[in-house]
Amino acid sequence: MGSVLHHALFAAFACAIAGYFFVAGNSMPASAGRLPVLLSVLVFILSGAMMVKAVRSSRQNSEQEAPEAARPPLQVTRVAAYVALIVAYIYCIPRLGYFIATPLFMLLSYLYLRALGIGRSLLISVGFSLFIYLLFVRFLKLPIPMGLLEPFLG
Amino acid sequence: MIFDNILLGLTNVFAPLNLAAVAFGTGLGLLVGAMPGLSATMAIALLVPVTFVMRPETGISMLAAIYMGAMYGGSIAAILIRTPGTPAAAATVLDGYPMAQRGEAGRALGISLTASFVGGVMSSVVLLTVAPMLGWVALMFGPVELFAVAVLGMTIIGSLSQGSAIKGLLAGAVGLLLSTVGMDPITGIPRFTLGNINLFSGIPFTVALIGLFSIPQALRLIERDEVEAERINSFSDRILRPWSEIRELLPTMVRAGLIGIFVGIIPGTGGDTACWFAYNEAKRASDDKASFGQGNPHGIAAPEASNNAVVGGALVPTISLGIPGSSATAILLGGLMIHGIMPGPTLMTEYAGVTYTLLWAVLLSTIFMFVEGVIFTKACIFVTAIRNKTLSVAIVVLCVVGAFAINNSFFEVGLMFAFGILGYFMDKLSIPVAPLVVGLILGGMLDVSLHQSLLMSQGSWMIFLKNPISAALLALALFSLIQSTPMYERWKRERKARKEAR
Numbered sequence: 001m002g003s004v005l006h007h008a009l010f011a012a013f014a015c016a017i018a019g020y021f022f023v024a025g026n027s028m029p030a031s032a033g034r035l036p037v038l039l040s041v042l043v044f045i046l047s048g049a050m051m052v053k054a055v056r057s058s059r060q061n062s063e064q065e066a067p068e069a070a071r072p073p074l075q076v077t078r079v080a081a082y083v084a085l086i087v088a089y090i091y092c093i094p095r096l097g098y099f100i101a102t103p104l105f106m107l108l109s110y111l112y113l114r115a116l117g118i119g120r121s122l123l124i125s126v127g128f129s130l131f132i133y134l135l136f137v138r139f140l141k142l143p144i145p146m147g148l149l150e151p152f153l154g
Numbered sequence: 155m156i157f158d159n160i161l162l163g164l165t166n167v168f169a170p171l172n173l174a175a176v177a178f179g180t181g182l183g184l185l186v187g188a189m190p191g192l193s194a195t196m197a198i199a200l201l202v203p204v205t206f207v208m209r210p211e212t213g214i215s216m217l218a219a220i221y222m223g224a225m226y227g228g229s230i231a232a233i234l235i236r237t238p239g240t241p242a243a244a245a246t247v248l249d250g251y252p253m254a255q256r257g258e259a260g261r262a263l264g265i266s267l268t269a270s271f272v273g274g275v276m277s278s279v280v281l282l283t284v285a286p287m288l289g290w291v292a293l294m295f296g297p298v299e300l301f302a303v304a305v306l307g308m309t310i311i312g313s314l315s316q317g318s319a320i321k322g323l324l325a326g327a328v329g330l331l332l333s334t335v336g337m338d339p340i341t342g343i344p345r346f347t348l349g350n351i352n353l354f355s356g357i358p359f360t361v362a363l364i365g366l367f368s369i370p371q372a373l374r375l376i377e378r379d380e381v382e383a384e385r386i387n388s389f390s391d392r393i394l395r396p397w398s399e400i401r402e403l404l405p406t407m408v409r410a411g412l413i414g415i416f417v418g419i420i421p422g423t424g425g426d427t428a429c430w431f432a433y434n435e436a437k438r439a440s441d442d443k444a445s446f447g448q449g450n451p452h453g454i455a456a457p458e459a460s461n462n463a464v465v466g467g468a469l470v471p472t473i474s475l476g477i478p479g480s481s482a483t484a485i486l487l488g489g490l491m492i493h494g495i496m497p498g499p500t501l502m503t504e505y506a507g508v509t510y511t512l513l514w515a516v517l518l519s520t521i522f523m524f525v526e527g528v529i530f531t532k533a534c535i536f537v538t539a540i541r542n543k544t545l546s547v548a549i550v551v552l553c554v555v556g557a558f559a560i561n562n563s564f565f566e567v568g569l570m571f572a573f574g575i576l577g578y579f580m581d582k583l584s585i586p587v588a589p590l591v592v593g594l595i596l597g598g599m600l601d602v603s604l605h606q607s608l609l610m611s612q613g614s615w616m617i618f619l620k621n622p623i624s625a626a627l628l629a630l631a632l633f634s635l636i637q638s639t640p641m642y643e644r645w646k647r648e649r650k651a652r653k654e655a656r
Contacts, residue, residue: 003583010583014328021331024346031608032338032345035601039331046324053320072379079377083575086550090567093554106547113376115543128548132555140207142559 003061007054011047018043078113085109097147103129156286159502163510166211167518175212176515179219180522181530186220187227188534189545190237192371194224195481199367200552202360202489203559210493211508215515217489218469221482222519225425225462226270226527229454231538233262235385239538242425242461245433249446249453256449260391265451266458267393267527268400269407273459274520276411277418277466281473282513288474289502297606298617300498302627304600307477309631311421312589319638321585329593330600332357339598340605352565359594360488361557361566362573366591367481368553369574370581375546387535393528399451406436406452407459414460418467421592424480425461432460462523466516473501473509476599481588487595492560498599 022040025033089105096104106125110116116124133153136142146153166172186197198217205213228243233250246266253262295303308330312323335346336356347353410432417428436456437446446453468480476497478484487497490508495501501509557570577587611617618624636642 006583010579010585014324017328018331021334021346028338028343028345029341031605032341032343034608035604036331036334036345039327039334042327043324043331046320046327049320050318050324053318072381074377075379079373082373082376082546086571089550090554090564090571093567094564098555102551106551109547109550110544113543113547115541115547124544128551132551135204136555136559140204140559142555143562144555144558 004051004054004058007051011051014043014047018047081112082109085112093147094145095147097149098144099129099133099149099153100147102132156290159506159510160282160286160513162507163512163514166507166511167215167514171209172212172215172511172515173518175208175216176219176518177522177526179216180223180519181526183220183223183225183519184227184230184523184526184530184534185537187224187239187243188230188537189540190231190235190239190538190542192545192549193240193367194221194228194242195485196367196371196549197224198482198485198489199360199364200549200556202364202485202492203556205489206492206559210490210495210505211511211515213493214486214489214508214512215519217486218465218512218515219519219522221486222274222462222465222516223523223526225274225465226267226458226523227534228461229266229270229458230263230531230534233259233266233386233454234535235538240425240461242429242464243457244426245429245457246454248433249448249450252447253449253451253454254386254389257389258391258449259386259389260393261395261451262449262454263389263527263531264393264395265399265403265454267524267531268395269403269410269455269458270462270527271520271524272404272407273411273414273461273463274465274523275517276408276459277415277463278513278517278520279466280415281466281469281516285470285473285513286502286510288470289499292475292499293503295499295623297603297610298621298624299627300599301603301607302618302621302624302631303475303477304596304603306627306631306634307421307471307475307596308589308593308600309634311477311592313634313638318584319635321583322589323635325580325585325587326589326593329590330597331593332362332590333594333597334601339602350565352563356598357569357594358560358566360492360560361570362594363485363488363591364553364556365570365573366577366587367485368549369571370578370587372546372549372553373574373578374581375542375549380542385538389532393531403451403455406439406455409435409439410456410459411463414463415467417460418464418480419470421471421477421480424468424482425464428460428464429457432456462520469512469516472497473513475499476501476596478592478595481591484588484591484595491595496598497595 018040021036025036089101092101103125107121110121137144186192197220224240225242228238228240229246231237231239232243232246233254236247236251238244238247250262308326312326313319335353337354338345344354413432413435414428417431433456436452437443440452468483471477472483472487478487495505553570554567557567560566580587607617618628
């Protein structure tokens with residue numbers, strides 16, 4: 001049943017986008033709104049078809065009860081916390097500067113995910129940031145925001 | 155004209171900078187392919203921003219070389235740690251790992267490298283001959299035919315995508331819908347921008363694809379605890395195989411190469427499909443079927459020749475028609491777009507210098523792949539040991555800087571992440587991402603050609619049926635839709651049952 005709910009959520013999301021395009025497209029001159037309106041109708045139809053198929057598959061699966069493959073369980077909390085860390089990282093870059101936010105994000109992520117020990121996490125975080133600096137700032141001349149490090153690296 | 159352009163491409167590809175880019179790209183592809191969890195598509199997406207400072211032909215040749223290198227690189231992890239480095243190497247695990255377990259890891263890698271070389275050369279030759287001819291035909295296409303080509307491309311990609319055809323078509327339709335964001339190309343009216351000036355020029359395609367292909371991968375790498383893989387840490391036998399052994403495997407390699415080219419040409423299918431076709435075909439043709447799965451060399455040669463052959467095959471519709479044959483070629487097309495080169499038949503004329511250099515670069519990267527494979531395969535063993543969580547964090551950092559690099563905009567970094575989350579949920583629901591990306595690319599062409607066609611016909615849709623080429627292409631599109639429906643499947647089953655009963 002979880003699968004049906006997930007499909008329903010995605011179908012609702014697709015229909016919401018299509019609904020916006022349909023309404024806005026209809027208020028535009030015909031030549032500009034024609035394709036978006038046609039495509040939104042297509043998205044409505046296909047979302048409905050996907051839902052019907054999900055319900056049918058769910059019924060068949062519950063009758064057959066296929067055995068679950070032996071895989072480690074999905075760590076939902078870990079994924080959610082990691083996503084939150086990434087959002088915080090993107091938020092901090094313009095404020096702290098890329099070369100403070102990046103090693104900090106890498107270090108915190110490695111420690112949270114228990115990927116490496118503190119020493120190696122620190123080494124990789126700083127080393128990788130240095131690599132990015134050399135490639136994107138020195139070689140590609142990209143104006144990456146330096147933030148607090150502006151006086152030293154800017 | 156075509157011959158002149160082929161010569162121009164040959165001259166260009168031997169420019170020192172282009173040679174260096176192809177050599178570097180191939181080596182990088184080997185490393186990326188050898189890392190389980192990193193796909194060629196993701197590596198190309200992350201490196202698109204790096205090509206900004208390069209000339210278009212240099213940058214795009216490097217990206218194509220990564221694709222070719224990664225196809226062989228994927229077999230290194232498949233053979234040594236029983237985990238395919240890329241999805242296209244999944245079938246290689248079946249016979250590669252048992253052979254390595256017998257103490258013949260070098261032999262397995264050597265067969266894989268030679269088969270990849272044979273498949274790569276075959277597809278490069280097809281690419282160099284078929285793409286220009288098809289491109290020449292496509293030059294005669296006007297807006298009516300181009301509209302039909304775009305519709306056909308979308309329906310094939312949607313209906314042949316892995317999993318359900320409905321989901322593939324839905325993803326494609328959402329991609330097309332999102333491609334209409336921004337100024338209308340004919341009237342100049344801003345559409346669906348929510349008043350945000352950053353969206354006036356549309357959704358940046360490269361930003362979307364970095365998010366769609368890389369962020370879901372980064373999240374997948376950490377979402378489950380890592381299972382310690384059984385691994386082979388070293389080998390002592392030679393990678394370069396004797397001619398007598400290769401001669402025996404050559405028919406399998408050639409057959410698999412042809413399968414790979416054919417599968418590659420069909421939009422929506424790629425190395426992950428071709429490797430299983432080729433493996434099954436090699437098994438079917440073998441007198442010793444029982445040894446498949448126990449280290450049969452044909453079981454390594456077939457999938458490896460086919461997945462490298464897909465590279466050239468997938469580039470045929472990409473170059474000649476502007477319809478990407480696979481996710482990786484969609485990104486290559488995106489790489490061209492950020493250099494201001496628009497997909498479509500003009501690739502073979504207006505941008506002949508870039509396009510024909512790319513065609514030769516594919517062949518050259520095959521040669522580099524063989525040489526670098528012989529020298530560096532042993533060194534690639536260490537990258538198979540990098541842990542998923544370590545890789546995941548590095549991928550996120552590269553995504554952020556890559557998305558920022560395109561227009562120096564943090565709005566686009568946020569957009570990249572939003573597409574990444576969308577891609578992650580799509581993956582969880584087995585909705586393919588490739589049709590969405592292709593929809594984003596083809597949306598512009600579809601929109602403009604529809605506008606122009608309806609202007610020509612004074613608003614009559616019959617123009618698409620009155621034109622014989624467009625009518626034929628749309629009929630094909632309709633057939634590709636029909637063949638993906640359950641009714642067609644049922645009809646096919648019933649017909650087969652009736653035949654067997656007779």
